[in-house]
Amino acid sequence: MTQTPALLAPERARQLAAEYGLKPDEYDRVLAILGRAPSLCELGIFSVMWSEHCSYKSSRVWLKELPTKAPWVIQGPGENAGVIDIGDGLAAVFKMESHNHPSFIEPYQGAATGVGGILRDVFTMGARPIANLNALRFGMPDAPRMKQVIDGVVRGIGGYGNCVGVPTVGGEVNFHPRYNGNPLVNAMTVGIARADRIFTAAASGVGNPVVYVGSKTGRDGIHGATMASTEFTADSEEKRPTVQIGDPFTEKLLIEACLELMATDAIVAIQDMGAAGLTSSSVEMAGKGGMGIELELDRVPQRETGMTAYEMMLSESQERMLMILKPGREHVAEAIFTKWELDFAVIGHLTDTGRIVLKHKGRLEADIELAPLESEAPLYRRPTAETPRQAVLDAAAIADPVGPEAALLTLVGSLDLCSRRWIWDQYDSMVGGQTARRPGAADAAIVRIEESRRALAMTTDCTPRYCLADPEEGGKQAVAEAWRNITATGGLPLAITDNMNFGNPEKPEIMGQFAAAVRGMAAACIALDFPVVSGNVSLYNETEGRGILPTPAIGGVGVLDDVAQAVGLGLKPGLDLVLVGETRGWLGQSLWLREIAGREDGAPPPVDLTAERRNGDAVRGWIRQGLVAASHDLSDGGLLVAAAEMAMAGGAGAVLDAGPAGIPAHGWWFGEDQGRYLLAVRDGDAMLAAAKAAGVPAIRIGRSGGEALVLPGGQSISVAKLAEAHERTLPALMAEAGGA
């Protein structure tokens, strides 16, 4: 065997490096680390490891500002998923990840493989996945191809999640023209593990076997730049990188096989092969453990013939995992993987050299020192520009063109507020038999933990239009809304995962949005004791130079000690309606302003974190004392929309009182002031007294009963009519997206 791999000619190498996305100075660093020109395989490894996706080179400096610690945090960012202690010796393991670009190219497979990838991040750590959520941002349905994208994404998420048998229990959807060329698909998985049985990726033990399990490797998703290269062969059609196809059936087997193996003591470390497949998994496992790793690529199970080392290392074939086993335990693992009819191969071993060494067909293909691959990775503090502040709008200065009754009917049927039933009806939300609150039933989904009284409350939230207008307040608001949604069910919010979707970070105004959003998120996380334990960054979401709305999607997880404490949002008759939190009638950036007044402007509602905390802690306390029959946080659309949502969910109407003097009616009904809840309680007086004692603003705003929402002016809007307007929108839009 030769001592150095076949090296690229210097000019050719520099040219390829540029094609693979390495900047000239980044490539100089590659040369310095290697002390020579790279082989093609080595260049591939550097280019993917130093890509924005794997290295977080633009975002790392900012992400450091996020709080990641709390007494209940077992594992913060840095592993495949975050881990928190939820009591009883149990841990919740969760993360959210984007699959934006693949979902635009091939919506079904893009979304499906997104779900597959995030599931692997979670069961890699030893957790059984118990819930999936999805945060979606679509363009306008009449934009080119958009209905197909919506249809494909929803089918893909359902197709994958339903098949693997993990209930899809929640999520969120927004529509905005700024997503026309760049829809966002963020998938979140939550799993449960024993707190003392968490698996991580750090390799250890010289000589320990490196084991590949799952599906075979094909040429799926290899860096597009290779397409242009004629380096390998003439028959380019055969070698063309292809779209990744998800195989949820294999994933299901992989989940069962991995969990079965994890119950033995055979595993030292485990990592899924996600983006940059074998490269990132082997580099990260060895790197985290301070080890070296040597792989015989001939042993990699291959789906296609004639694959090169470069292709195998960069393939993004799905449903694959890499493990380090204890010596002599290969047969234990092999028996389990054979039982589940999955590929199993020992493809290498750990070394003490601190290098990654790859061999293929008797030739050395790569030999790189691991430490500098990580420590010398590019890191940018890119220039930032602040988003200019927008004026605070005065509700009194904005004319109400239609009145509350018509506005309500328009709003409940509008794209951002209409029922998502068309979506969740395609997701199995019940499999597992533990879903206590399905989509639409409560502000957060509630899933009980098997053989336990405990339940998790889960939600995803972000209001991108606020983030565009004021990224810092928007970042704060996204975290606060997730916290509020969990609180509104009686759950104790514990931690978040985030998915930072932004445009081109090389533009100062985009990097400024990012930095400000992180600042706002961090402030909210600290004030609400709601640390970040995992996350994902997706940049360059731009089409023709126009970026998406800044979208820091937040996935929140909380716990209920007893599932019986959970409350939903369905209104029943005979209850007092109590509004908690302060209302000023904030119309800037509200949906009322956009949908009724036709304006998208003004400063978004500020989040007073002290009030948020105080109000939420009080509401949760009342729920846990059993004082609250139904509860809903106030967000998009404000008070009247929240009341309508509760009415529709429970099938009961309400008679509503007029708002306080001094707040214009449209501000009162549709303002989006933060930190508020609408509670339905048996004893309103007792609740108001409790609120007063706690220093929490609260007023009675009506009483439930009847079959309509009755406004103070006497207008009565039947719940059936509201529901009709609410339910009609998506099915009507998607009817002709059809089924073929």
Next chain:
Amino acid sequence: MRAGIVLFPGTNRERDMALALQRVTGHRPEMLWHRDTALPAGTDLVVLPGGFSYGDYLRCGAMAAQSPIMQAIKAFADQGGHVLGVCNGFQMLTEAGLLPGALLRNATLRFLSMDCRMRVERTDTPYTNRFQRGQVFRSTMAHGDGNYFADDATLERLEGEGLVALRYATPAGEATAAANRNGSARNIAGILSPNLRVLGLMPHPENQVDPEIDGTDGLPLFESLAATLATAAA
């Protein structure tokens, strides 16, 4: 009652089913493996649970129907054993020829995950004796291929012999087209074998057995079984 739940590659509602059976028997049923060639001695109920056996590739339930354990289950059924197939399990029963007909793609061509209501057509069966005749109960469905199909002669025979166990219906008990989301022939949600011991149905009553989760509408089905098999064993 000694129940066994069969696990196929891709099965995913086995734990739901185990919880439902445990609720009425007090103990966890046994999990059986698709490659087994015999059932444990003393088995009196075999359940083919929901899921996506073999990924639902080719046809739902087709590959599972060829599993080694299916031979044993056929023999068990021939000898009068009780076999319950839910969702993917129902599809397997038709693919294996233990029940007639087939389950086609939903008429909507979409996966349907939603509440449905079923009318109990007869109560003198091992699965329905704790229901009232004509009772309508709520369950959830979660399937892409639940559109029951059989040729007219088969349908006439099923009707004539009273082997239609459950029909999709409105809360008031009418078997309307609107209540029949997947497009099943004659609103059929579940059918029985001539000896009434094999039942296949598409919805998931095992998800409606716990007041804290989604109500207890499905519980009578499992109580019926427990009562029947307890008597049988006594």
Next chain:
Amino acid sequence: MKVLVTVMPKAGVLDPQGKAIGHALAGLGFAGVGEVRAGKVIELEVAETDAAAAKQAAEAMARKLLANTVIESFRVEIA
């Protein structure tokens, strides 16, 4: 040798997918499309070198697994 097994819904069996495709084609402005049936094709690479034997084997596979003869008919061709 490559064998193609084509599986189609039997006449008289509901074919919601075919129907939807027909509908969608009409919606896209393709005129003159009558009945549409949607089926499956399975392409098998077999070791067998004798065409008749390969065909026979594929027919056995179709009867056993690839087609459900309650609802589907099949035909086998050598590609």
Next chain:
Amino acid sequence: MKVLVTVMPKAGVLDPQGKAIGHALAGLGFAGVGEVRAGKVIELEVAETDAAAAKQAAEAMARKLLANTVIESFRVEIA
């Protein structure tokens, strides 16, 4: 005139269904089965009476609706 559009996963694109079918056939004892690919076939009854024109129309339908050309290839035949 009857036109057949056969849609197959492109070469190199993972075909989980084909893989599972191949696996099942081997399990059933059918020896010598190599790669299995699973695709769709759509049978269209068209008003067109000229074969070349019918073929052309079907190709347009395939590109527009019947095949997802990102991951699938198709061929059109007159039956």
